[in-house]
Amino acid sequence: MIEIPSAATASPQYPQRRACPYRPAGGYERPVTRVRLYDGRPAWLVTGHETARQVLLDAATFSSDRQHPAFPALAARFEAARAVRNFIGMDPPEHTAQRRMLISGFTAKRVATLRPAITEIVDSLLDEVVRRGPGVDLVATFTLPVPSVVICRLLGVPYADHEFFEHQSRRIAAGTSTAAESADAFGQLKRYLLGLIETKGRGGEDMLDVLVDEQVATGTVTTPDLVDLALLLLVAGHDTTASTLALGVALLLEQDAGAVAADPTRVGAVVEEILRHTAVADGVARFATRDTEVAGVRIAAGDAVVVALSAANRDPGPFPDPDRFDPRRGGRQHVTFGHGPHQCIGANLARAELEIALSRLFTRLPTLALAVPVEELGGKEAGGVQGVQRLPVTW
Amino acid sequence: MCRVSNAFRSPGDPVHVNVDAARCVGAGQCVRTDPTVFGQSDEGTVRLLRGSLPGSLRSVVTEAAALCPAQAITVTGTADPPH
Numbered sequence: 001m002i003e004i005p006s007a008a009t010a011s012p013q014y015p016q017r018r019a020c021p022y023r024p025a026g027g028y029e030r031p032v033t034r035v036r037l038y039d040g041r042p043a044w045l046v047t048g049h050e051t052a053r054q055v056l057l058d059a060a061t062f063s064s065d066r067q068h069p070a071f072p073a074l075a076a077r078f079e080a081a082r083a084v085r086n087f088i089g090m091d092p093p094e095h096t097a098q099r100r101m102l103i104s105g106f107t108a109k110r111v112a113t114l115r116p117a118i119t120e121i122v123d124s125l126l127d128e129v130v131r132r133g134p135g136v137d138l139v140a141t142f143t144l145p146v147p148s149v150v151i152c153r154l155l156g157v158p159y160a161d162h163e164f165f166e167h168q169s170r171r172i173a174a175g176t177s178t179a180a181e182s183a184d185a186f187g188q189l190k191r192y193l194l195g196l197i198e199t200k201g202r203g204g205e206d207m208l209d210v211l212v213d214e215q216v217a218t219g220t221v222t223t224p225d226l227v228d229l230a231l232l233l234l235v236a237g238h239d240t241t242a243s244t245l246a247l248g249v250a251l252l253l254e255q256d257a258g259a260v261a262a263d264p265t266r267v268g269a270v271v272e273e274i275l276r277h278t279a280v281a282d283g284v285a286r287f288a289t290r291d292t293e294v295a296g297v298r299i300a301a302g303d304a305v306v307v308a309l310s311a312a313n314r315d316p317g318p319f320p321d322p323d324r325f326d327p328r329r330g331g332r333q334h335v336t337f338g339h340g341p342h343q344c345i346g347a348n349l350a351r352a353e354l355e356i357a358l359s360r361l362f363t364r365l366p367t368l369a370l371a372v373p374v375e376e377l378g379g380k381e382a383g384g385v386q387g388v389q390r391l392p393v394t395w
Numbered sequence: 396m397c398r399v400s401n402a403f404r405s406p407g408d409p410v411h412v413n414v415d416a417a418r419c420v421g422a423g424q425c426v427r428t429d430p431t432v433f434g435q436s437d438e439g440t441v442r443l444l445r446g447s448l449p450g451s452l453r454s455v456v457t458e459a460a461a462l463c464p465a466q467a468i469t470v471t472g473t474a475d476p477p478h
């Protein structure tokens with residue numbers, strides 16, 4: 001049993017539900033403060049930008065090992081994720097060996113060659129949006145399908161199966177899912193991927209073909225491990241990108257900045273500022289492996305540490321007037337994709353998807369407007385990927 | 396964090412960059428920062444596309460070093476002496 005000192009009972013809760021879907025909740029003290037997790041466990045919340053980078057860089061002191069009992073869960077339903085062994089939940093060197101197998105699939109060159117395919121996917125989804133007409137929900141028809149179809153294409157999942165994929169990964173990500181529901185969705189995806197991987201390899205060009213030929217064939221990774229890796233790519237890249245896209249559209253409409261996103265020379269900067277603002281992975285969890293000190297605060301071995309990426313992105317040091325949306329900041333030092341050895345492997349893929357999706361959307365529908373006020377878009381449960389439930393639009 | 400300070404160097408001095416592919420985690424931040432200086436091998440780890448760089452690139456490679464999530468890029472003031 002963890003004993004909760006009385007001071008901890010008075011400390012604020014983390015995470016908290018966002019009142020506005022693209023503004024972090026809390027107003028926590030910087031750079032490190034004491035908080036209470038959903039189960040009452042005390043934790044250190046890291047909110048300063050430089051301190052966040054320092055903690056995330058030091059994977060030896062701040063462990064990601066999800067199977068360790070000291071690893072903190074940010075919501076009850078994430079207790080189930082402890083059982084899944086993926087490199088996002090491992091420490092170096094084991095982490096790095098698994099990650100190494102995948103990075104060749106995400107190089108800048110690979111992402112650049114995917115751009116025409118992404119554009120094609122985006123445009124055909126927009127054809128359907130236009131066909132359905134004003135009032136259509138962009139979450140269901142655009143923001144969720146874009147990353148799902150892209151990751152299916154990258155991995156080599158047949159297009160016909162993308163709806164199954166979307167449905168199951170939605171069940172995993174939804175804040176309303178019970179632990180049993182998300183475990184069932186995991187199981188269905190695993191069975192499907194296992195069958196798919198048996199057909200892969202033999203000189204094919206998709207990511208799964210290459211992994212089967214180069215890693216499974218040489219015994220570097222087993223087929224069940226490859227299933228878990230594919231699952232990680234699928235889940236980590238779907239709701240995150242979809243939610244950023246949906247929040248980005250809402251934010252641009254609120255700011256009346258759609259025209260800037262339609263400009264191919266400026267959309268890159270717009271996407272960086274959207275990423276900084278929205279930080280859909282609001283916080284990432286670690287635990288201390290030894291006694292240490294961070295920004296003058298003493299942290300004991302076994303303590304829960306949560307790096308609040310959303311708060312670090314609003315640190316007025318590197319980001320003056322942090323709540324202002326300003327694509328001219330030109331700064332890429334936001335930590336929306338994390339930092340250190342676990343920094344998002346799909347960051348450049350996500351950027352390409354966001355750039356293409358936003359510029360095509362605002363080019364084709366320059367008079368786009370929200371059909372309901374932002375407050376009615378329905379935020380997400382605290383602790384999971386932040387976003388909106390729906391995005392009805394008119395034009 | 397220790398970063399090379401440029402304050403007393405004229406921008407004309409050549410700048411030397413070291414990359415450590417063993418530390419690289421392949422996030423590709425550096426390639427985004429300057430694709431003419433940083434590339435990626437087929438395995439996905441960092442590769443320098445040029446050796447010694449003109450001083451005009453100092454700020455961009457310093458930015459790449461600061462953004463690298465794995466501290467795999469280091470910037471030193473001058474080029475290595477010829478062997």
Ligand code: HEM
Nearest residue numbers: 087088236237240241244281284337338342344345346350
């Ligand atoms: C805007 C979209 C995205 C956001 C905000 C995001 C955010 C993040 C963050 C914060 C981490 C670090 C977690 C930690 O430190 O514990 C991470 C890791 C990861 N992301 Fe993303 N991500 C996005 C898109 C993607 C995409 C498109 C993919 C792949 C297709 C992807 C795959 C991964 C994987 C595999 C990891 C684990 C990396 C590791 O542990 O070494 N993500 N992501």
Ligand code: SF4
Nearest residue numbers: 419420422423425463
């Ligand atoms: S930024 Fe650093 S970790 Fe990322 S590819 Fe370049 S050298 Fe590797």
